[in-house]
Amino acid sequence: DTLRLHRIEAACIPDNARSIRVLEKAGFRREGLLRSYLRINGIWQDHYLYARIEDDPPGAETKD
Known part of the structure; x- marks a missing residue:
């Protein structure tokens, strides 16, 4: 089955370099900072x- 998603979001703590690397490697783009x-x-946080x-x-x- 295909989910046919148009947009997927993920959030991570700015100090979590490993999570940032995983997201960027997977093609996610940083859109902003959520205070x-x-x-x-x-x-x-x-x-x-x-x-x-x-x-x-x-x-x-x-x-x-």
Whole structure:
């Protein structure tokens, strides 16, 4: 079965270099910073928002 998704989003903490690398290697593009996005261990944490659009090339690394 095919899900036919148009857009996929992922968020990660800016200090998490490994997650950033995985997302960029998978072709996700950084779209912005979400301030105080999630509360982790009682502390509100900023996150980067990444996204892939249906027409993006597969696994393309992008640098803006």
